[in-house]
Amino acid sequence: MALMIFSLRIFFFLSVLLSFGVIELEGSHHACSNLLNLELPSTRQAKEPYRTGYHFQPPKNWINDPNGPLIYKNVYHHFYQYNPHGVAWSPNIVWAHSTSNDLVNWIPHDDALNPSEPFDINGCWSGSATILPGGKPAIVYTGINSENEQVQNLAFPKNLSDPFLREWVKIPQNPLMIPTEANQINADSFRDPTTAWLGSDNRWRLVIGSKKNQTGLAILYTSEDFLHWTMVNHTFHSAKENDMWECPDFFPVSKSSPIGLDTSTNGPDVKHVLKVSLFTAKEYYTIGTYNLDKDIYNPDKGSVESDLGLRYDYGKFYASKSFFDSAKNRRILWGWSNESSSANDDIKKGWSGLQTIPRTILLDESEKQLVQWPIEELDKLRTKQVRLPGIVIKGGSLHEVLGVTAAQADIEVTFEISDFEKTEVLDPSWTDPQILCSKKDASVYGGLGPFGLLVLASEGLQEYTAVFYRIFKSHNNNNKYVVLMCSDQSRSSLNENNDKTTYGAFVNVDPVHEKLSLRSLIDHSIVESFGGEGKACITARVYPTLAVDGYTNLYTFNYGKESVKVTGSAWTMRTAKINRSRKEENE
Amino acid sequence: MKSSVRLASFVCLIHVVFLSISHCRVFLPNDLRLIEHTCNKTPHRDLCVSALTSDPESAGADVKGLARIMANVILRKATIDTQHKIEGMIAHNPGDQRLTKCRDDYKVIKTKIDSTNASITKHDYKSAEESMNDAIAEANICEGRFPGRSPLIYENKLEADIADLAADIVIM
Numbered sequence: 097m098a099l100m101i102f103s104l105r106i107f108f109f110l111s112v113l114l115s116f117g118v119i120e121l122e123g124s125h126h127a128c129s130n131l132l133n134l135e136l137p138s139t140r141q142a143k144e145p146y147r148t149g150y151h152f153q154p155p156k157n158w159i160n161d162p163n164g165p166l167i168y169k170n171v172y173h174h175f176y177q178y179n180p181h182g183v184a185w186s187p188n189i190v191w192a193h194s195t196s197n198d199l200v201n202w203i204p205h206d207d208a209l210n211p212s213e214p215f216d217i218n219g220c221w222s223g224s225a226t227i228l229p230g231g232k233p234a235i236v237y238t239g240i241n242s243e244n245e246q247v248q249n250l251a252f253p254k255n256l257s258d259p260f261l262r263e264w265v266k267i268p269q270n271p272l273m274i275p276t277e278a279n280q281i282n283a284d285s286f287r288d289p290t291t292a293w294l295g296s297d298n299r300w301r302l303v304i305g306s307k308k309n310q311t312g313l314a315i316l317y318t319s320e321d322f323l324h325w326t327m328v329n330h331t332f333h334s335a336k337e338n339d340m341w342e343c344p345d346f347f348p349v350s351k352s353s354p355i356g357l358d359t360s361t362n363g364p365d366v367k368h369v370l371k372v373s374l375f376t377a378k379e380y381y382t383i384g385t386y387n388l389d390k391d392i393y394n395p396d397k398g399s400v401e402s403d404l405g406l407r408y409d410y411g412k413f414y415a416s417k418s419f420f421d422s423a424k425n426r427r428i429l430w431g432w433s434n435e436s437s438s439a440n441d442d443i444k445k446g447w448s449g450l451q452t453i454p455r456t457i458l459l460d461e462s463e464k465q466l467v468q469w470p471i472e473e474l475d476k477l478r479t480k481q482v483r484l485p486g487i488v489i490k491g492g493s494l495h496e497v498l499g500v501t502a503a504q505a506d507i508e509v510t511f512e513i514s515d516f517e518k519t520e521v522l523d524p525s526w527t528d529p530q531i532l533c534s535k536k537d538a539s540v541y542g543g544l545g546p547f548g549l550l551v552l553a554s555e556g557l558q559e560y561t562a563v564f565y566r567i568f569k570s571h572n573n574n575n576k577y578v579v580l581m582c583s584d585q586s587r588s589s590l591n592e593n594n595d596k597t598t599y600g601a602f603v604n605v606d607p608v609h610e611k612l613s614l615r616s617l618i619d620h621s622i623v624e625s626f627g628g629e630g631k632a633c634i635t636a637r638v639y640p641t642l643a644v645d646g647y648t649n650l651y652t653f654n655y656g657k658e659s660v661k662v663t664g665s666a667w668t669m670r671t672a673k674i675n676r677s678r679k680e681e682n683e
Numbered sequence: 684m685k686s687s688v689r690l691a692s693f694v695c696l697i698h699v700v701f702l703s704i705s706h707c708r709v710f711l712p713n714d715l716r717l718i719e720h721t722c723n724k725t726p727h728r729d730l731c732v733s734a735l736t737s738d739p740e741s742a743g744a745d746v747k748g749l750a751r752i753m754a755n756v757i758l759r760k761a762t763i764d765t766q767h768k769i770e771g772m773i774a775h776n777p778g779d780q781r782l783t784k785c786r787d788d789y790k791v792i793k794t795k796i797d798s799t800n801a802s803i804t805k806h807d808y809k810s811a812e813e814s815m816n817d818a819i820a821e822a823n824i825c826e827g828r829f830p831g832r833s834p835l836i837y838e839n840k841l842e843a844d845i846a847d848l849a850a851d852i853v854i855m
Contacts, residue, residue: 136851137726480816480850485824493830499819499843501726646727668726668847 135671136479137504144445145644146437146621149504149671150477152176152202152451154192158183159449161343161415162430163191164225164235167423171259172196174430175208175235176451177222183442187219187240194675195260198473199428199454204675208235208251208264215239215249215271222343223248224417226292226302226322226359232256234322235264236302238287239271245283247271248304250323273304273317273325281306281315281327288343291419292322294360296388303332305341305372312338312372314346316391333370333393335401343373343415346393347427348386349459349466356427356456358420362388367459369466370395371408373415378403381466383459396464406465409452410530410601411583411635412436418457429455429468433622436585436595436637450622452635460631465604469630470617478506478667484652486663494550494653501668502650503552503643508615509652509664511547511565513607518543518657522568522578533582533600538562538655545580547654547662551618552588554642555649561588561638563616563625564653567607579603579612581627581634588638601632618650619669693761693841714742721749725851727844734845747803750853754799754815758845762792765838772834785825785835792818792842799849808853815850819843 137149153159158179166173178192179185191209194202209220216239223237235251249270254263273289275281285307292302300322303314313334317325335341348357348366357366370393371381380403382395399405408416409431416431431452435442442448455468482499489495497507520543526532538546538560548564550557562584570576581603585596605612605628617624623636643649652662718741722731734757735741741752766789773782795818802811822843826833833839 136724480812480819482816482823483820485820485827487827490830494832495827496832496836496840498823498826498840499847504726646729 137501137668137671146445146639147447148450148619148622150200150474150669150674151453151619151622152194152674153447153449154178154204154675155677156183156446157181157448158185159192159451160185160189160432160434161222162417162432162451163222163237165417165419165428165430166225166227166233167419167421168227168231168233168261169259170197170423172199172421173225173233173261174202174451176432178207180207183446183448184439189219189221191220191237193262198476199471200473200477201673202675203260204677205260205262208261209237209266211240213239213266213270214242215247216266217242218244221246222288222415224289224291224302225419226300227422228322233261236272236289236292238289241271245275246286247275248273248286248289248325267323269323272323273327279327282308285340286315290344290346291359292319293346295391296362301391303344303346305344307338307340308334310339311336312341312374314341314344314370314372314393318391328391330390330392332391333395335372338372338402339375341372341374343371343379343417345369345371345416345418347418347420349383349427349457351459351463354458355425356420356458358422362386367463368393371416374403376403377414378407379409379414379416380405380407382406383463383465404528407601408457408466408468409633409635411599411633412637413452413633413635427457428471429457431635433635433637436597437591437639438593441591441593441639450637452622452624453617455630455633460604462604465631467630468633469626470615470624474506474617477670477672479670480667482666482668484509484662484664484666486661487652488659488661489547489652489654490659491654491657494651495662497650497652497666500650500666501648503618503620503645503648504669504671505618505650505666506615506669507549507551507618507650507664507666508613509549509662511612511614512661512663513544513567513612513658514661515658516544516567516569516577516608519567519569519577520544522571524571529580529582529600529602530598531600532580533584534586534598536566537582537584537586537598538564538653539587540655542566542656544568544658544660545654545656546582547656547660548614548652549616550649550651550653551616551623552638552640552643553649553651554640554647556642559587559589559640559643560651561585561623561636561640562653563614563623563634565603565612565614565627566656577607579605579607579628581614581625581632583623583625583634583636585636585638588636588640590641591639594639595637599634599636601627601634603628603632605631617669620644693764710736710739710742714744717744717746718749721746721852721855724855725848727848730844731848731852734848746852746855747808750808750811750849750855751800751803753845753849753852754796754803754811758818758842758849759793759796761838761841761845762789762796765789765835765842768838769835781828781833784828785833788821788825792821792846795821799853803853811853812850815846815853818846819850822846
């Protein structure tokens, strides 16, 4: 198809040229290329169909956990686990470093931390940043020492007047926290220190992920001077049958205002959140109370402490870390979305891993869950708004969204349901939303739903990723409805080597009295979807073979009995400048 | 695939029409460079280059001139073609309200093209972009009048893509 258009174009091109003389066409000169600070999605992606246009990633190689995000003198810093030598994870990993003014466009710098000392010679693993009184940033991170033990180290910026904080100094007293015979800490289960917070006694505290037998736990350390740390005898919190707790994150959320809070904030208006990442590659969080006197965290009654509990994201999202943005008083969340492609395909494309779009986190009105939303700065990448006509989509039909670059887009739609008569009843045994979405994928007819979006779709629909809702009537209450959100990757690609697992989540929205909304950020090989204004988020990684670049389509669809009215908007997203090398900048 | 055949036919038609009536306006290296450079920055590079090089007036045009050609020549031609097709379909299905409504949608697109042209003359490029954006909305409206894919899917899509190009280029 592409070949035909190409050859026709060349034919007519040549016919024009031949009529008027032979003319050589060179690469364009860039007099006007700098007028536009941000680019439209263009042929830059043609060589790399899966590289994203506006997600954080380096030019090549493996990345994993976000590390030590911070803001210093109005410059945002992002660090991340990076393998400078290859496309797979390696224990000998470094902290790569980028900065930004807007959390959207990023400038790369030299690596902040490289294995160099006995206390991290075998790897600079994950950690967090704490802003000390006076504004000085401190990084506490896990080093793999010469004996291959996990220890915790401290580093400060070498030059505080460098706005980019390009160089970091590891203090000679490292390591500051180590596993010993006395403290009985397991040397290969002691990592990922959190941002520290100040207690009412003005002592610093932080927690480190660990385990004992099958119990996941957070080990608590305190310090007066940030240099000398003492392990506290009791654990901060733990959960049986969780296995290792990786990447713990502990922070306060406001009960009354839609703002973020500094990590040390406490008081009657505050609840606390503890998030942990598990070996099942899923994370979960609980909301609870931080008992200042006892230095213990207590999740609220009814909290589920396993990966069946509340999650930031029900898809490909792991090792997340939040930080307090003091410039705009918000708490921002970063996550790592790894590839769903085969290792061989990763080697072919030369890179592996993305960071998800930074999200703001707030406590939901119900105080029973968190709500996330992509940062507002992302909106600057939107080009003109394509208004979707308000259409009532009858069951069994779809509508193409025209005039949007479907491989690199932002779409927000709202569904209005007028008739709930044909809703199916939710079988009480259907408790796992992921399994329910797998069994009832987008191709399975329903009563009310499936309705939603077909993204990264090929023209003949041989490939598509479906993000949709199904609505069920509650088993024991005829007036209560249950909303299921699914991201169905089962037909996302003809390449059978991809992980095409379907993801699902129940969304706490009342479809009778509230409008049901859905936003999807589409970016070549990642789809981040937000249901119920951010009450449920699902990230998926897909690799279509036909639906690439100019051959990608976007549809709204309804495959249920009941009609649904759809309104909304879509935007082509510009390509952000993320970690471009100087050479690329000048092309 | 069908859409590419239609696209190719459309491009052929434009080429034949213009080659036959053109006054031997030469595409100099700089003209072609500007077209390539401009089109490389858009999401529909191939369509952009084909469309602009099919009109000899593109030679010697600056970027805003290329935008005007995209809207006032290329999009106008595509709109007229589609309007003829709609008339034909109405003749065969006189009772079909959806077709008569699409006929109205395309009349609106015509007015948007006129607005774009006028805005460019006044150097009001933001308004020109908005008018082209309205044209995209109209194409979506016509498409949405039918369940599933409309019988005008390829025309609506081409219309939206050309308007999209015009909108992108006019604010470069």
